[in-house]
Amino acid sequence: MTAFRPIALKGVLSAALLAWSALSPAAAQAPGQVRAQGETIQTAPGTPAAPVLGKLTNYRDEMRRLITNIAKFARATNPGFAIITHNGMELLEKRDDVDDKKVYPARAYMLSIDGIMQDGMFYGYEAFGQPTSKEAKEKFAHLVDVAKRNRVSILSMDFARDPKKIDRVLAASSKQGFLPFVAHKDLSVLNSLPPYPSRPFRENPNNVLSMSGAENYLYLRDTTAFGLEDEFALKLHDTNYDMVVVDVFHGRKPFSKRAIETLKYKKLGARRLVLARMDIGTAATYRFYWKPGWQSGSPRWITAPYPTDPDRYFVEYWRPEWHSILYGDPKSFTYGLLAQGYDGVIIETVEAYRYFESDGQDMAAFK
Numbered sequence: 001m002t003a004f005r006p007i008a009l010k011g012v013l014s015a016a017l018l019a020w021s022a023l024s025p026a027a028a029q030a031p032g033q034v035r036a037q038g039e040t041i042q043t044a045p046g047t048p049a050a051p052v053l054g055k056l057t058n059y060r061d062e063m064r065r066l067i068t069n070i071a072k073f074a075r076a077t078n079p080g081f082a083i084i085t086h087n088g089m090e091l092l093e094k095r096d097d098v099d100d101k102k103v104y105p106a107r108a109y110m111l112s113i114d115g116i117m118q119d120g121m122f123y124g125y126e127a128f129g130q131p132t133s134k135e136a137k138e139k140f141a142h143l144v145d146v147a148k149r150n151r152v153s154i155l156s157m158d159f160a161r162d163p164k165k166i167d168r169v170l171a172a173s174s175k176q177g178f179l180p181f182v183a184h185k186d187l188s189v190l191n192s193l194p195p196y197p198s199r200p201f202r203e204n205p206n207n208v209l210s211m212s213g214a215e216n217y218l219y220l221r222d223t224t225a226f227g228l229e230d231e232f233a234l235k236l237h238d239t240n241y242d243m244v245v246v247d248v249f250h251g252r253k254p255f256s257k258r259a260i261e262t263l264k265y266k267k268l269g270a271r272r273l274v275l276a277r278m279d280i281g282t283a284a285t286y287r288f289y290w291k292p293g294w295q296s297g298s299p300r301w302i303t304a305p306y307p308t309d310p311d312r313y314f315v316e317y318w319r320p321e322w323h324s325i326l327y328g329d330p331k332s333f334t335y336g337l338l339a340q341g342y343d344g345v346i347i348e349t350v351e352a353y354r355y356f357e358s359d360g361q362d363m364a365a366f367k
Contacts, residue, residue, distance in 0.1 A: 082344025
């Protein structure tokens with residue numbers, strides 16, 4: 001995770017908002033129909049109101065609601081904007097409020113997303129480089145079946161360095177129809193290209209205009225180790241990954257539209273997808289929206305620090321204040337992604353519902 005000093009926050013805020021304002025307000029609010037996975041699901045809305053609930057909050061429903069609202073807002077401007085969640089496969093199903101043994105597919109939610117990037121499908125779920133437990137694999141198998149029946153793509157994100165293990169992951173992922181990536185470092189320090197394989201798995205010379213055409217992808221948390229923005233963009237341009245996932249910021253500044261446009265082309269000259277990371281379960285002191293004086297409990301929807309990053313805080317993500325930061329107007333995070341030309345978004349810290357369901361005790365999902 002890239003670190004930023006609090007003294008630079010004002011500059012970061014100004015730069016981010018300037019970049020975010022590249023589109024006109026009319027374009028963000030353009031009327032029309034919202035499409036997901038090739039289907040029209042409803043007319044484009046205005047900014048949906050986020051409910052303020054008390055102790056009876058259904059945290060999973062509220063996370064589904066937030067993600068669905070982000071998708072509706074984004075696709076009102078760009079109908080092909082890809083929405084992928086990082087983990088949170090449990091959200092594919094709803095449990096009955098009275099009898100929790102009764103489970104139903106969350107169909108409206110699944111129509112709002114294009115895919116799920118799941119950590120540790122084969123290696124690294126419990127510990128880096130170690131086979132994922134039988135229990136976890138069984139849970140994944142059921143939810144993968146739910147996803148496939150509802151045309152939700154699965155992107156596997158495994159963790160290993162041994163070439164033999166990596167080959168096993170890539171073969172198993174291909175067999176199950178997943179889009180695979182094997183990280184050679186922990187997520188929090190993932191800042192370089194994988195050393196193995198030396199070229200992208202199933203290297204593809206074709207244009208990739210949607211997720212259905214992608215054969216591989218690259219995920220990076222921190223891009224500053226590559227040098228200046230132009231150096232990074234040219235380095236990635238010299239690869240043939242079909243889809244590249246990056247953070248919105250390169251160091252202290254958001255990526256320029258020129259850099260994103262450079263990233264959109266492979267070494268072979270064919271088009272590829274560029275997606276941005278957006279955290280919806282925590283607020284960070286180094287993001288453009290953070291204001292002087294904010295801290296845990298002030299405002300009240302900012303709660304406890306994230307276990308592995310004290311500069312991030314869990315948020316009550318169902319609150320209207322947080323919704324308005326993420327989507328709804330030209331100053332929102334999602335609007336900025338559209339303005340900068342990203343093809344989609346990877347939605348992070350989706351499993352924040354586990355933190356609130358357990359009163360802060362279930363921390364296994366947060367590394």
